[in-house]
Amino acid sequence: MKIVALTGPDTAKVSLGGIVKEVSIALIDDPKVGDYVVLHVGYALAKIDEVEAERTLVLLAAEGADAIAEFSAAAEAVLAPP
Amino acid sequence: MKHLDEYRDADTARRLAGSIAREANTARRYRLMEFCGGHTHAIFRYGLGDLLPANIEMVHGPGCPVCVLPTGRLDMAIRLAQRDGVMLASYGDMLRVPGSQGQSLMKAKADGADIRMVYSTLDALKLAAANPDREVIFFAIGFETTTPPTALAVEAAAKAQLANFSVFCNHVLTPSAIAAILEAPAVRELGAVEIDGFLGPAHVSVVIGSQPYEFFAEEYRKPVAISGFEPIDILQSILMLVRQLNEGRAEVENQYIRAVTRDGNLRAKQAVSRVFELRRDFEWRGLGHIPYSALRLKDEFATFDAERRFDEPYIASEGNKACACPAILRGAKKPTDCRLFGRACTPETPLGSCMVSSEGACAAYYSYGRMRERAQ
Amino acid sequence: MNVAPRAPRLAAHRLDLAAGRVDLTHGAGGRAMQQLIEEIFRPAFDNPMLARGDDQAAFEVAAGRMVMSTDSFVVSPLFFPGGDIGSLAVHGTVNDVAMSGARPLYLSAGYIIEEGFPLADLQRIARSMGEAARAAGVAVVTGDTKVVERGKADGVFINTAGIGVVPPGLEISGDRARPGDAILISGTMGDHGVAIMAHRAGLEFETTIVSDSAALNGLVADMVAAVPSIRVLRDPTRGGLAATLNEICHQSAVGMRLNEAAIPFRPEVLGACELLGLDPLNVANEGKLIAIAPAEDATRLLGVMRGHPLGQEAMLIGEVIADPARFVRMTTRIGGERMIDWLAGEQLPRIC
Numbered sequence: 001m002k003i004v005a006l007t008g009p010d011t012a013k014v015s016l017g018g019i020v021k022e023v024s025i026a027l028i029d030d031p032k033v034g035d036y037v038v039l040h041v042g043y044a045l046a047k048i049d050e051v052e053a054e055r056t057l058v059l060l061a062a063e064g065a066d067a068i069a070e071f072s073a074a075a076e077a078v079l080a081p082p
Numbered sequence: 083m084k085h086l087d088e089y090r091d092a093d094t095a096r097r098l099a100g101s102i103a104r105e106a107n108t109a110r111r112y113r114l115m116e117f118c119g120g121h122t123h124a125i126f127r128y129g130l131g132d133l134l135p136a137n138i139e140m141v142h143g144p145g146c147p148v149c150v151l152p153t154g155r156l157d158m159a160i161r162l163a164q165r166d167g168v169m170l171a172s173y174g175d176m177l178r179v180p181g182s183q184g185q186s187l188m189k190a191k192a193d194g195a196d197i198r199m200v201y202s203t204l205d206a207l208k209l210a211a212a213n214p215d216r217e218v219i220f221f222a223i224g225f226e227t228t229t230p231p232t233a234l235a236v237e238a239a240a241k242a243q244l245a246n247f248s249v250f251c252n253h254v255l256t257p258s259a260i261a262a263i264l265e266a267p268a269v270r271e272l273g274a275v276e277i278d279g280f281l282g283p284a285h286v287s288v289v290i291g292s293q294p295y296e297f298f299a300e301e302y303r304k305p306v307a308i309s310g311f312e313p314i315d316i317l318q319s320i321l322m323l324v325r326q327l328n329e330g331r332a333e334v335e336n337q338y339i340r341a342v343t344r345d346g347n348l349r350a351k352q353a354v355s356r357v358f359e360l361r362r363d364f365e366w367r368g369l370g371h372i373p374y375s376a377l378r379l380k381d382e383f384a385t386f387d388a389e390r391r392f393d394e395p396y397i398a399s400e401g402n403k404a405c406a407c408p409a410i411l412r413g414a415k416k417p418t419d420c421r422l423f424g425r426a427c428t429p430e431t432p433l434g435s436c437m438v439s440s441e442g443a444c445a446a447y448y449s450y451g452r453m454r455e456r457a458q
Numbered sequence: 459m460n461v462a463p464r465a466p467r468l469a470a471h472r473l474d475l476a477a478g479r480v481d482l483t484h485g486a487g488g489r490a491m492q493q494l495i496e497e498i499f500r501p502a503f504d505n506p507m508l509a510r511g512d513d514q515a516a517f518e519v520a521a522g523r524m525v526m527s528t529d530s531f532v533v534s535p536l537f538f539p540g541g542d543i544g545s546l547a548v549h550g551t552v553n554d555v556a557m558s559g560a561r562p563l564y565l566s567a568g569y570i571i572e573e574g575f576p577l578a579d580l581q582r583i584a585r586s587m588g589e590a591a592r593a594a595g596v597a598v599v600t601g602d603t604k605v606v607e608r609g610k611a612d613g614v615f616i617n618t619a620g621i622g623v624v625p626p627g628l629e630i631s632g633d634r635a636r637p638g639d640a641i642l643i644s645g646t647m648g649d650h651g652v653a654i655m656a657h658r659a660g661l662e663f664e665t666t667i668v669s670d671s672a673a674l675n676g677l678v679a680d681m682v683a684a685v686p687s688i689r690v691l692r693d694p695t696r697g698g699l700a701a702t703l704n705e706i707c708h709q710s711a712v713g714m715r716l717n718e719a720a721i722p723f724r725p726e727v728l729g730a731c732e733l734l735g736l737d738p739l740n741v742a743n744e745g746k747l748i749a750i751a752p753a754e755d756a757t758r759l760l761g762v763m764r765g766h767p768l769g770q771e772a773m774l775i776g777e778v779i780a781d782p783a784r785f786v787r788m789t790t791r792i793g794g795e796r797m798i799d800w801l802a803g804e805q806l807p808r809i810c
Binding site for chain 1: 656667725726727728729730732733
């Protein structure tokens, strides 16, 4: 959920898929427009750390990729002309 | 939707499932408890069980605040709502849970009690401000995620000197529940549950951080992987637990690193400690009496504590004797082990909280998974 | 020159359509009610049968099978993005009739109006109803007006009944689905219900969620003309796609297997459902239909649907299977399987 506007000392508008809702940001340190937050019962509980999110995605992308590479190599070996 | 769609990707799921299948040791079983009801819901809603090998079993835990609320406490809420001049504000999930006399907040509302569904404590405060002639009571339930919002609401009410606002507090603590699952005496009384590792709750951990789980990992030698809500998060966390168990490690790993830190949300924790203190004892459905497991308002906020303000007594109640929610909440039984499941007890006619709450194991299984039993 | 004398005016003054309100005399059967009909309803619906002023409408009955359907409309709010209770009342009944494959012909409209309801709103609703009927090629030929005390109706309630004629050679009914048949839907799911609920929950939109309320008889006419082998047609209204597919399974004594990745949703609808804790499969649609047809006709049917403005996003979403338990199963977007059940009770958002 992305912060699209700060509307008061403790409130902000967040957007998800084009829907905008006003929520409390009283529990967040230094919220800024463009930050992504985790939302629960109308309160932002934490900012999403973009660096860590990126790291997660990199780890996910690597997962099983070696297995696929192994399998592809093995398949090639099997199917290669004698 | 950024930070959501990536964690619902089919290709990533396939690769994670492949890794899990390759690395799970066929010579042993892995019994992993997902503590949080939101995880139970996600597992069934996405059919994650189909992506796991047969020797990995997900055991559903008690992390559903609706499910662990004792019937007697719900009865109190209903009685409060029925008092003249009271407007009870409640999260939606509580409205259909059956009390000990077959009542529910929904039924009480149909009978004339003024009960309003709210999405947030902010809504409850607005109701109080807009209705100065009514006593607005907010029915507060939940683990550590909903507690900070309640704390802020109480402080806001105090600051605004809102004379007609109070909170019926049923906030409970996650580490206490995990301890109850693992503690030997409780397990002996209520039935043994062998758990190899835990999937840690997502939003609770955002608030309390990863640090509180270190005790369980060290003391009980059980690995913990704190997991985000999405299916990819859950699969990656399961893989982490499988690897820990294979390697004989028992650590706290944080899969949800994009939102969870070791210390959690300091502001939230501080708000809670300003407003709440520990209750000496609290009864949990399914887990019995657990000391220092629940919160109540500090004396300085006594006027906002509905229990003290209205002097409503707690009367313990058994609930339906055939209902297996207590055992299901501990992971000792599955929904299909309950005699009432799918027969007398369905989402339309729920007899226990596990069937009413969308995070309850029975509701999740009934709505998303019961075709499996029939197929066999 | 013989000029017919001007009909005497019913009342001394015309209705104050700008600021006036409905009161109990408007439902009492006297002059006030007549005035309401003449100044609001008749001009809005504008057809010769209604203009006669009888308590009933008479028409020739075509040869063939006739179909009749009725529905009551109690939607709140009365006006929403994409429509209002008037247009909805036309679309809902026209669609129910059309789901038999019939060509809808005539509608009745019964209004129950709350004392104090603004005449301006009543006129707006009646006009909207008239426009919707004209666009759908049907006429509102008879109606009724009642007024109840303040507090006894939520503004206005409308009942419509509709009749139509089924072209020969069609056998379309909920009990005709067979294992192997293809399941198609005409477009995105959940738009109407979310438009209503989001409005009520006070959400704003960067892109407005608009109700999909529409008359589907034109689309149906194209479909049955090209593929007369269609077995089932139904519009997934209250209860959404989930409820409607379960109904069909029970009527036909079959099961279904769907592919989640094939079901189209607007991103705003998904976003609103995330925020409100709803499953879009349980959310009402008012301008979409489900079609079940033999597998060999599926591709052709999909082409016909996509060629019509109301079916441009049509998709093949699954197949009918043999299943004595009559479950609707779905392969989820990540490859696992789950059931799609009827929704129990009201949708309540999650809190954990």
